[in-house]
Amino acid sequence: MGRSPRSFTDNSLKKGPWTLEEDKKLIDYIQKHGKGSWQLLPKKAGLNRCGKSCRLRWTNYLRPDIKHGNFSPDEEQTIIDLHLLHGNKWSTIASHLPGRTDNEIKNLWNSNLRKKLLRSGIDPKNHQPIPDVNLLLNLLPISSFTNLMNPWKYALKLQADQVTEFAKNQVLQNILEVLSTSPLPIISTNCLGESHNPIQYGGLINQIDPLQLLSNPVLTNWGSIEALPEEFATIFNSMETIPEILDNQTNGFRISKSHAEYSLPALVSTTGTSTTNQMDSINSMHIPNQPLASYSIESWGNLIDDDASSYLWKDIYY
DNA sequence: AAATGTATCAACCGCTCCGAA
DNA sequence: TTTCGGAGCGGTTGATACATT
Incomplete structure (x- = not known):
């Protein structure tokens, strides 16, 4: 009202x-x-x-009937089971757990159970196994992306070449974020490198050369990408829940969560911005000599904030 | 020991629902 | 049928405790 x-x-x-x-x-x-x-x-x-x-x-x-203290394993399992049935209906879930409040259950879910599921390779949103990262990697070749959605193509066509290139890098960055933060233990490098054998993902990240990745055909044809297949979107949806940072094995690909100094300019608007302004914007870009994966998610968020392109980016990012 | 990062949880905010007038 | 206002819900925030570097 x-x-x-x-x-x-x-x-x-x-x-x-x-x-x-x-x-x-x-x-x-x-x-x-x-x-x-x-x-x-x-x-x-x-x-x-x-x-x-x-x-x-x-x-x-x-309330006198509130049960304080830690949740028992049985209670946790009940919450997980009920969440499968009811989703984020915390009050409904709480009604099945005497002495527990919706707020308490919600907090437990967000701070604990959700992460437990993710670590087990379960998507907490639908309680289904998270798709294998192989799927993501297999989606990278051009053929998987073509002719699916017009706005993406439309928007990128309107950007100056350099901006397009920059956008490509940013999307790549997020692919790397997915790869490096995914809880999935096993992936293969079938479209990124030579090996087709499943390896630990930390090892994979260690093997990836950003320049080599950038020269991958999928990126040079990025402008033809028009939509994200459902499986790809699912993986992106799961990435925001994984705060874990790779260990030292990852060398130059250690992910930083907040590098404000690398904040990125907004994607040039497709409307109401002169070419001169666009080029000024491009020229003022601060693109440090830094492994791609060390750019921050916040920076990506800045990119998304641009009004003219937000709908497009959000489709991809969320 | 200090600084920094992370987890937890109480409380707030904005919204919808629903019953009464 | 419509409007209003109280109650409740789910998402989010911020303070604090704890862990790690």
């Missing part, structure tokens, strides 16, 4: 962590009078809080 939540925007009301005294006031009031209207409760209870904050404090922490 678009109505702004009055209470949370009222600056005169206290926010932040609850004190013991506030907790006591809330507990005392509810024990004596019951909950009633959350909107009226804080005033009646002598609390300088909004009703919403009181409700949250009560339902997530102070």
Whole structure:
């Protein structure tokens, strides 16, 4: 309905962590009078809080039937099973776990269970095995990408050659990010190098020469890529959840999570920008002599932010 | 020992749902 | 039927504790 939540925007009301005294006031009031209207409760209870904050404090922490402490393995398994059935319906899941709150379950999922599934090669979104990275690599050849979606081709055609080249590098960067952060233990190098034998992915990254990769035919024909097959998108979807950084074996391909100094200029807009401005923008690009994989995801995000191309990039990135 | 990175979790925010008028 | 307002939900943030370098 678009109505702004009055209470949370009222600056005169206290926010932040609850004190013991506030907790006591809330507990005392509810024990004596019951909950009633959350909107009226804080005033009646002598609390300088909004009703919403009181409700949250009560339902997530102070309620006497809440079970505090760690989740048992059985509870964790139940949550995983229920998540398969209900998705992110935390309140529904919580209703099956006496004494546990939706907030607590949500936190457990986001900080723990989700990562456990990923490490096991399970996509937490659909509980299906994450596609083998071989699939991604097999998708790289040109034939897999051609003639699928027009906007990509359209957008890139409008860029100056250098920008297109730069965009190629950025997409490559993300492929490398996928490769180097994927939890999948086994991949092969069938379209990137000589070996077709499955190897540990850390070893693969160690073998990849960025310049060699850039000379791969798929990249020189990047402008003809018009859509990402579903499997490719699935892999991209899973990458944002993998914070793990490769160990020292990766040498020059160690992934950095935040290299603000390498922030990238936005892709040149396809509308309303003069060629001169485009070239100025290109010329001002700071492209350090740095392994591609060390560019940051944040920088990629900057690239995405450009209004004219955001829809395009987001399709690929998310 | 200090700095930095990561994990955890309480609390907030913005939105939708739903019942009452 | 429409509007309004309270309740609840899911996503996100920020503080803090803990781990690692």
